[in-house]
Amino acid sequence: MPQTPQFSERLERLPFDALPGWAADNHQAALSSLQRICSKPELLKNTSADLVWKTDEFKAHCPEIEAALKTTKAARTFLETHFAPYRVVRKGFVTGYFEPELRASRQKTAGFQTPLHRKPSGLEAVSAENRPHDWPSSLSHGRLHNGVLTEMPDRGAIMDGALDREALELVWLESPIDAFFVHVQGSARLRLADGSVMRVGYAGKTGHPYTGIARLLVKRGEGTPEDFTMSGLRTWLEVNPDRRDALLKENRSYIFFREVTGAAPEQGPVGSAGIALSAGRSLAVDPSHIPFGALVFVSADFKDPETPARSFARLMVADDSGSAIKGPVRGDIFAGSGQVAGDVAGDIRHEAEFVLLLPNTLTD
Numbered sequence: 001m002p003q004t005p006q007f008s009e010r011l012e013r014l015p016f017d018a019l020p021g022w023a024a025d026n027h028q029a030a031l032s033s034l035q036r037i038c039s040k041p042e043l044l045k046n047t048s049a050d051l052v053w054k055t056d057e058f059k060a061h062c063p064e065i066e067a068a069l070k071t072t073k074a075a076r077t078f079l080e081t082h083f084a085p086y087r088v089v090r091k092g093f094v095t096g097y098f099e100p101e102l103r104a105s106r107q108k109t110a111g112f113q114t115p116l117h118r119k120p121s122g123l124e125a126v127s128a129e130n131r132p133h134d135w136p137s138s139l140s141h142g143r144l145h146n147g148v149l150t151e152m153p154d155r156g157a158i159m160d161g162a163l164d165r166e167a168l169e170l171v172w173l174e175s176p177i178d179a180f181f182v183h184v185q186g187s188a189r190l191r192l193a194d195g196s197v198m199r200v201g202y203a204g205k206t207g208h209p210y211t212g213i214a215r216l217l218v219k220r221g222e223g224t225p226e227d228f229t230m231s232g233l234r235t236w237l238e239v240n241p242d243r244r245d246a247l248l249k250e251n252r253s254y255i256f257f258r259e260v261t262g263a264a265p266e267q268g269p270v271g272s273a274g275i276a277l278s279a280g281r282s283l284a285v286d287p288s289h290i291p292f293g294a295l296v297f298v299s300a301d302f303k304d305p306e307t308p309a310r311s312f313a314r315l316m317v318a319d320d321s322g323s324a325i326k327g328p329v330r331g332d333i334f335a336g337s338g339q340v341a342g343d344v345a346g347d348i349r350h351e352a353e354f355v356l357l358l359p360n361t362l363t364d
Helices: 027-039 055-067 073-080 153-159 176-185 213-218 230-239 239-249 341-346
Strands: 010-013 083-088 093-101 101-105 112-118 123-125 140-146 149-151 169-173 187-192 197-205 256-262 282-284 295-303 311-320 328-338 347-359
Touching: 027 055, 027 123, 027 311, 055 101, 073 083, 073 153, 093 176, 093 187, 093 341, 112 176, 112 256, 153 239, 169 176, 169 197, 169 256, 176 187, 176 230, 176 239, 213 230, 230 239, 230 341, 295 328, 295 341, 311 328, 328 341
Parallel strands: 093 328, 101 187, 282 311
Antiparallel strands: 010 083, 083 347, 093 347, 101 169, 112 169, 123 140, 140 149, 187 197, 197 256, 282 328, 295 311, 295 347
16 A cells, blocks of 8 residues: 655645646656756755655666657656655645846946845854754854854845945845845846846845735735735835835845856756756745655646646746745745746746655655
């Protein structure tokens, strides 16, 4: 009798033909997204053996994955042969994110006044090994100074100049609103004044809790959740310059960045798992519940951007994370790069069904 894998939510095993939209999915695209792990199978070393292949087992399947990519039928057969669907009984929720494309400057100028910061020296994640006895449970990171872990300044303090003396400015943007949305997305493609392109990615955070400022506006009666999609929030920030900074500061979490080099222009940004994200196939998850490398079939009641005639139903790879993505049935769909992708991502705020595709070797 098949085992039920260990997971924080109740799972229900299903046949593939019970998955709505499975037959219409692009199985080659899904398997191609999974193949990216063949270039970095070590990302599976610290993941749960209950939900994904172990590193050596994945490497052994890579030649078979490459062969299965030749046809749609072969790709689907590979997935249905090696995996079994387990529906997460509790309803999930998905949002969307993207890689912004913005103008920027390596130097501060009259037109570029808002910085993205490099990671400060001494920034460390707080663990059981280095946590001071009186450390607040809400702080995930701190700064090690003279052997003592101290709290980092939060967003408000940094906006007011707390890091100005450290020369941590990586690049300068045109507005605080642009910078805020780069923080939310965790990466950006920047077009510099000399015509070159610079990519930046996540390098660390202050460790303060993330607070969704759109949610704060809804609670205060400024509008409905539908009013404060990504584009709606941007509009509010633009038309309320006198209230903008105070609201931004209420999200105490602050992100640090690094310049990303070596990625091909056609590739997506590098996610938390260390591989380039795949538009429409990469899913940011809470890795304390769903490990990197896991396959998640996500179905939700919004139009598929590539096939508007049908609802979204795609097999995705868990390969990224985010400060706002918490819990076992929470996902963030990577929509791609640029404003078109931003428009798609900004409209995704939907309940969703999560089905984990688990290796048969773990469930038989």
